[in-house]
Structures are given as C-alpha cells and as structure tokens.
Amino acid sequence: MKQVMTWDEWATCDATALADLIKHGEVTAAEIAGQAKLATEKVNPSLNAVVELFEDAITAPFAEGTNAQGPFAGVPLLIKDLGPGVKGRLQEQGSKFFKGFRQTSDAFLTTKIRQSGLNIIGRSATPEFGVASSAENPEIYVVRNPWNTDYTSFGSSAGAVASVAAGVLPLAHATDGGGSIRIPAGAQGLVGLKSSRGVLSIAPALSDITGYVSTQGCVSRSVRDSALFIDSCRGGAPGEFMPYWKAERSYTELVKRDPPRLKxxxxxxxxxxxADPHFVTELERTVRLLEELGHYVEWQTPDIDFEAAFAAQTTCYISNFxxxxxxxxxKRGLTEPPEELVEPINRKIWLEGRDMSYSERWLMQDVFNSTSRQLGAFYEQWDMILTPSFSAPTPLTGDKRYLTLSDNPDVMDWFYSLWELFxxxxxxxxxxxxxxxxxxxxxTSGIPLGMHFQTRQANDGQLLQLAAQLERAAGGRFNGQRIPQVHVTV
Structure with a gap:
C-alpha cells in the first residue's frame, strides 16, 4: 500500500476535493482508500477510533456496488458501528453482547451511500448500543479525543468524529439521537449537522413511532462535504413511516452564497x-462575529416547558432502549441481559423500561407534540437560536458519571446528569x-468548543448556508492553523 499524497496534502483535501482528483484521473479510488488505511495505521493506536477496516473494499472500491459515477466517485467512508446495516459486515454496536453479529443485507441508507459514490471501508467505534456519552469500555476500546488524549471524545459517534478530526479521512457516517453528531463534533472541531426528521432514511429499523428522535448523518471538516452528503443520500425507503421531503434547491449550490440577514x-x-462562564464568554464572541456579518442577534430563550421536555425525552430513551x-x-432465548455482556446502566435501562405502559408513552408523545408546537411558534419570530453545543467542559477520559459503566444505582439520576452536560x-x-x-x-483546556445553531423544520439548507458563511469568514477553513495533538501530519 503506497502513499500517493503527502500528509499535508491529504489533510487539506476535503471529500469533494478528493472526488475531483479521482474524477480527473490524478489518483484512483483504490489509492485514496489505501492512503486512508495508512492514515488509520498512523493514528488509530493512540485513538481507537476505527474498529475494523474492510481490506476488500480498500483494494476494490467498486466491487460492492459503489457508484464510480456518483458525486463522491469512490471517496472512502467509515460507517458507525450501529448505523445502517452493511451486508456481510460485522456490526457489534460497541457491545460484547453483539460480538460476531453480521448484517445479512444492506439498509436503504447504505444503498444511497453507495449510489453517492462513497466507498465504505470500515466501521467506527461507538459506546454500547450508542447510549453513553463516550465510547469508553476498557474491555473493548477507549476512544480518545485527538486534540488531547486525556479528554473524552464524547459520543456516541465517538470513532467517526475522532477519525475525521485526526485526518484519517475527511468525512464519516454518524448518527444523532440527542446530540451524538453535534456534541462530539463540537468537542473536536468538526461540522456536525443533525438533519430534520424526514431527510435521511432509518429503514428498516425504527421506521415507525419509535424512531422519533434518531437521525442518520455525517461529520465533516467542510460545510460543502456535509451539504453534498445530504444532497446525495437523502430520501426514504418505500413504506417508511414518516414523510420524506426534498429540498427546493441543492444544498451544494445553496452554500456557495451567503444567507440573507438572519434574526x-x-x-x-x-x-x-x-453554561459554564467561559462558554458564555465564547458565546458572546460568536454573537459579535454574527453581528459583523450583518445578522441581528438578541438574547432570547424559547418559551418552552424544558422540565417536561427533558422528562419526556428521558422516557423516550428508556422505553426505546x-x-x-x-x-x-x-431472539436469544434469554430472560435478562447477562451481567458479563451488558454494561450496568444498560441493564438498569432495561429494568426501568421493559414494562412501560402505553399510557406513559402517550403522555410522552403529548409532550413531544406540545413542545414542537411551542418551538414552532418561536421560529415564527426567529430564524435560528444559538447556544453552545454543550454546557460544561469536556470531561477527562474515565469519568464514569456519564458512562454506562457507571455504578449509579438510579438510572433516572444518571440520565439527568447527562442533561446537565448535554x-x-x-x-x-x-x-x-x-x-x-x-x-x-x-x-480553557485548549480543545474545541462548538457553537450550536437550531432552526425550524426543513430549514436545514439555511443552517448549512450560515455555516458556510462562517467558514468563509474563518478564511475557508475552521480551527485556523491549529491541529490536534494526534493527527496524520504530526
């Protein structure tokens, strides 16, 4: 396996740029996949972000139906280890309980990813079932933040984000059920978009009311890569529960121009x-930047019953998991999760939610509905709302308060400790x-802090458009000249 680009060249290319190199015959998809393998070998011993590489997909990028004519033209991609199924590949969900499990077919989103020209070359690390705030189980792996390996990577898209931040590849698949794209992206200096409901397929799993909160997506170093991923991979499977909609115009084209003046x-x-006081200072600095770009910014909070919303979301997570x-x-003929195979908090979640009544679910759905209406009314007056991506400093690796390895006897208290951070x-x-x-x-630790923008349903394009404007204001590249402690160029 030979290196076809210098590491500095590799680190400055986003997925769109790599695709252009392939399309113009300057490199092949196999060569690019090979360099991603070399990048993994270079940084993964320090990060544990990549669980497995698929050697056959690296040497033969188009053998499994990857579309050579797609917009990504064979650019390599890691799939999160609890994302859409990939036929014949292991999907172990960060759990000893799932060790050796293989998917028997491609999920619908997997087919869309392949049609876009993305070559799935491996799987990225995640906490057990994606529940915890970070992928940390010493018996399986501990994923570390490449900016400073003493700190957590956050989760649950821990491996996806750490691999992109460290320069393994420019784009990775990720999922978000409460912040699992946005939070780790925020702590590792990446662009992390959670799309509106009804953009990216979650079929065949959770294609009904239980899929309310979970979305698929990606993390990237450039806004245009995230825009192209959505443009190329959006759409629902036949019979999928929620209505799937199409944007009026391509996000790839939309992000090339600034948004109108936003409120x-x-x-x-x-x-x-x-938020932590330092975070408030950084928030104020972001406000000044937005004002310099011509936007109107004012301190306002949605009139929402946050206590009821957090309680309903906790009920949703517990009952779903x-x-x-x-x-x-x-499926396995078992009466309870084996202690030696399932982490303690996940066992407690099972105990708490296995007999949850329909009445409890109905009350949860009622709060989902009322909260959505309250937020919708807020967006009649405001285009967006800005907060930090999380509210307190990123914890050190091994802080069990936020892990499903926690010995907290009260699963509700464990969830509410997460909300204090997320x-x-x-x-x-x-x-x-x-x-x-x-x-x-x-x-203050020197690792990144994301700023989080939210907007109304189906306004994803304007979020990307604002992000692209901010990217241009930063000189075309976020994070300035800073690079992580663990990086392919180091």
Missing part, C-alpha cells in the same frame, strides 16, 4: 441548565428540527 436568538439558560434490549433477549442538543431531536455544531470557539 438569531441566543441563549445559554435552558430551563434549569446554564429497553425494548431494543428485550427484542435481543427474545443541555442544548436534545430539543432538536425531540422536535425533529435540524441543528448544527460549527467549530467557532475553544475551551
């Missing part, structure tokens, strides 16, 4: 939760509205 609310007081575990137990992103998941983390700020 942007800004807040860090989210019900009972408030409990039923997921229960289905797996029934205060701002769950609202978009509950309401099905889009949110994006943009790398505009820094924590």
């Amino acid at each position: 942007i609310a800004v807040s860090h007081e989210w019900g009972n939760y408030h 409990a039923q997921f575990i229960q289905r797996q137990l029934e 205060s701002y992103t769950p609202l978009a998941s509950l309401t099905g509205t889009p949110g994006i983390s943009v790398p505009l700020a820094w924590q």
Whole structure:
C-alpha cells in the first residue's frame, strides 16, 4: 500500500476535493482508500477510533456496488458501528453482547451511500448500543479525543468524529439521537449537522413511532462535504413511516452564497441548565462575529416547558432502549441481559423500561407534540437560536458519571446528569428540527468548543448556508492553523 499524497496534502483535501482528483484521473479510488488505511495505521493506536477496516473494499472500491459515477466517485467512508446495516459486515454496536453479529443485507441508507459514490471501508467505534456519552469500555476500546488524549471524545459517534478530526479521512457516517453528531463534533472541531426528521432514511429499523428522535448523518471538516452528503443520500425507503421531503434547491449550490440577514436568538439558560462562564464568554464572541456579518442577534430563550421536555425525552430513551434490549433477549432465548455482556446502566435501562405502559408513552408523545408546537411558534419570530453545543467542559477520559459503566444505582439520576452536560442538543431531536455544531470557539483546556445553531423544520439548507458563511469568514477553513495533538501530519 503506497502513499500517493503527502500528509499535508491529504489533510487539506476535503471529500469533494478528493472526488475531483479521482474524477480527473490524478489518483484512483483504490489509492485514496489505501492512503486512508495508512492514515488509520498512523493514528488509530493512540485513538481507537476505527474498529475494523474492510481490506476488500480498500483494494476494490467498486466491487460492492459503489457508484464510480456518483458525486463522491469512490471517496472512502467509515460507517458507525450501529448505523445502517452493511451486508456481510460485522456490526457489534460497541457491545460484547453483539460480538460476531453480521448484517445479512444492506439498509436503504447504505444503498444511497453507495449510489453517492462513497466507498465504505470500515466501521467506527461507538459506546454500547450508542447510549453513553463516550465510547469508553476498557474491555473493548477507549476512544480518545485527538486534540488531547486525556479528554473524552464524547459520543456516541465517538470513532467517526475522532477519525475525521485526526485526518484519517475527511468525512464519516454518524448518527444523532440527542446530540451524538453535534456534541462530539463540537468537542473536536468538526461540522456536525443533525438533519430534520424526514431527510435521511432509518429503514428498516425504527421506521415507525419509535424512531422519533434518531437521525442518520455525517461529520465533516467542510460545510460543502456535509451539504453534498445530504444532497446525495437523502430520501426514504418505500413504506417508511414518516414523510420524506426534498429540498427546493441543492444544498451544494445553496452554500456557495451567503444567507440573507438572519434574526438569531441566543441563549445559554435552558430551563434549569446554564453554561459554564467561559462558554458564555465564547458565546458572546460568536454573537459579535454574527453581528459583523450583518445578522441581528438578541438574547432570547424559547418559551418552552424544558422540565417536561427533558422528562419526556428521558422516557423516550428508556422505553426505546429497553425494548431494543428485550427484542435481543427474545431472539436469544434469554430472560435478562447477562451481567458479563451488558454494561450496568444498560441493564438498569432495561429494568426501568421493559414494562412501560402505553399510557406513559402517550403522555410522552403529548409532550413531544406540545413542545414542537411551542418551538414552532418561536421560529415564527426567529430564524435560528444559538447556544453552545454543550454546557460544561469536556470531561477527562474515565469519568464514569456519564458512562454506562457507571455504578449509579438510579438510572433516572444518571440520565439527568447527562442533561446537565448535554443541555442544548436534545430539543432538536425531540422536535425533529435540524441543528448544527460549527467549530467557532475553544475551551480553557485548549480543545474545541462548538457553537450550536437550531432552526425550524426543513430549514436545514439555511443552517448549512450560515455555516458556510462562517467558514468563509474563518478564511475557508475552521480551527485556523491549529491541529490536534494526534493527527496524520504530526
């Protein structure tokens, strides 16, 4: 396997640029995949971000139906280890309980990814079932933040984000059920978009009411890559529960021009939760930047019953995860999750939610509905709302308070400790509205701090358009000249 680009050249190319090189015959898709393999070998021993590489996909990028004529032209992609199924490949979901499990068919989104020309070359690390705030189980792997390996990568798209931040490849698949794209992107200096409900398929799993909060997506270093991913991969499978809609114009074209003057609310007081004082300072700095770009910004918070919203979302997570575990137990003829194979908090989630009544679910759905209407009314007056991507400093690796390895005896208390840290992103998941983390700020630790913009349903294009304007204001590249401690160029 030979290196076809210098590491500096590799690190400055986004997926769109790599695709152009392939289309013009300057490199082949196999050569690019080979360099991604070399990049993995270079940084992964320090990060544990990549679980497995698919050697056959690296040497023969178009053998599994990847479209050589697609817009990505064979650019390599990592798939999150609990994302859409990839036929014949392991999908172990960060769990000993799923060790050795292989998917028997491609999910609908997998076919869309292949049609776009993305070559799935491996799988990225995730916490068990995607539940915890970081992918940290020493018996499986501990994913580390490439900016400073003493700090957590956050989760659940931990491996996807760490691999892109460290320069393994420019784009990776990710998922978001409460902030799992936006939060790790925020702590690692990447663009992380959670699309509106009804953009990217979640079939065949969760294609009904249980899929309210979960969305598919990607993390990237450039706004145009995220725009092209959405343009190329959007759309629902036949019979999928929710209505799938198409944007009026290509996001790839939309992001080339600035948005109109926007009316942007800004807040860090989210019900009972408030941001770290330094985060507020960084938020104020972002406000000044937005004003310099011509936008109107004012401190305002949506008139929402945040306490009810957090309670409903907690009910949703517990009932969804409990039923997921229960289905797996029934398939295996088991009566309870084995202690040696399932992490402690996930066992407690199963106990808490396995017998949840329809009445409890109905009350949850009622809050989902009322909260969505309240937020919708807010967006009649405001184009967007800005907060930090999370509310407190990124924890050190090994802080079990936020892990499913926690010994917290109260699963509800465990969830509410998460909300103290991840205060701002769950609202978009509950309401099905889009949110994006943009790398505009820094924590006192020296690792990145994302700024999080949310907007109304189906306004994803304007989020990307604003992010692209901010990217241009940053000189065309986020994070300036700073690079992580662990990076292909180091």
